[in-house]
Amino acid sequence: MLVIHPKDKSTSLAETIYANMPNVHVVEDEWYERGIGQLLWQTPKEEPILIIGYGDCRGLYRERFNDVLEISPSDLDNPVWVQRLANCQIGTPQIVLNRIHAYNLRRHNGNIIGIWPNAVEFARRNRLHGLFASTFFFNAKDAENYGEITLDMYIERSNYTLYRTLGKLLTNHVPLYKIPEILQQRAYNDTCVNHRNFESFFCL
Numbered sequence: 001m002l003v004i005h006p007k008d009k010s011t012s013l014a015e016t017i018y019a020n021m022p023n024v025h026v027v028e029d030e031w032y033e034r035g036i037g038q039l040l041w042q043t044p045k046e047e048p049i050l051i052i053g054y055g056d057c058r059g060l061y062r063e064r065f066n067d068v069l070e071i072s073p074s075d076l077d078n079p080v081w082v083q084r085l086a087n088c089q090i091g092t093p094q095i096v097l098n099r100i101h102a103y104n105l106r107r108h109n110g111n112i113i114g115i116w117p118n119a120v121e122f123a124r125r126n127r128l129h130g131l132f133a134s135t136f137f138f139n140a141k142d143a144e145n146y147g148e149i150t151l152d153m154y155i156e157r158s159n160y161t162l163y164r165t166l167g168k169l170l171t172n173h174v175p176l177y178k179i180p181e182i183l184q185q186r187a188y189n190d191t192c193v194n195h196r197n198f199e200s201f202f203c204l
Helices: 012-017 029-034 037-042 073-077 079-086 099-106 119-125 140-144 152-171 176-188
Strands: 002-004 049-052 059-061 095-097 112-115 130-133 201-203
Touching: 012 049, 012 152, 037 099, 112 119, 119 130, 130 176, 140 152, 152 176, 176 201
Parallel strands: 002 049, 049 112, 112 130
Antiparallel strands: 059 095, 130 201
């Protein structure tokens, strides 16, 4: 399995999905600088691709975008904080996976798992087939963007359960079309998980 998972502390817990899987190739950071098109082309078409991170209907970001940097006025007297402000990302996010890569991704149709916000819409726009998330919360801040008030601890505990469940299903080669129903049933039987994430998966 090829894993496209840009390093980001907000999504690092998702490594639980593939941590114990055999024959996993995690894309190194250097490929995000060079572009992953060649890597996708070199990957055998029968090999599954797991894509995790932040993004939208346009594709996958290299890192989380538009984080809020909270400072007080007194911090502006500190050169360290001034440098942090200068390094803040302004403008548009760096997208490492977009419609340009759709052709290479379609070679793996039926074997793609996409976990990022609006992955379903990206898949529909680019005629991709596999298992995709519609909305996904990696933390409480993500949930707030959808009007849901919760705690990071609750989201992380819930996601850990989801990641372990999904990892076992993929390791055991459960057909992707069966996974949404299994995850929904898992959430139905456990009142301690965030149902929105468990119910956000669709097979296209």
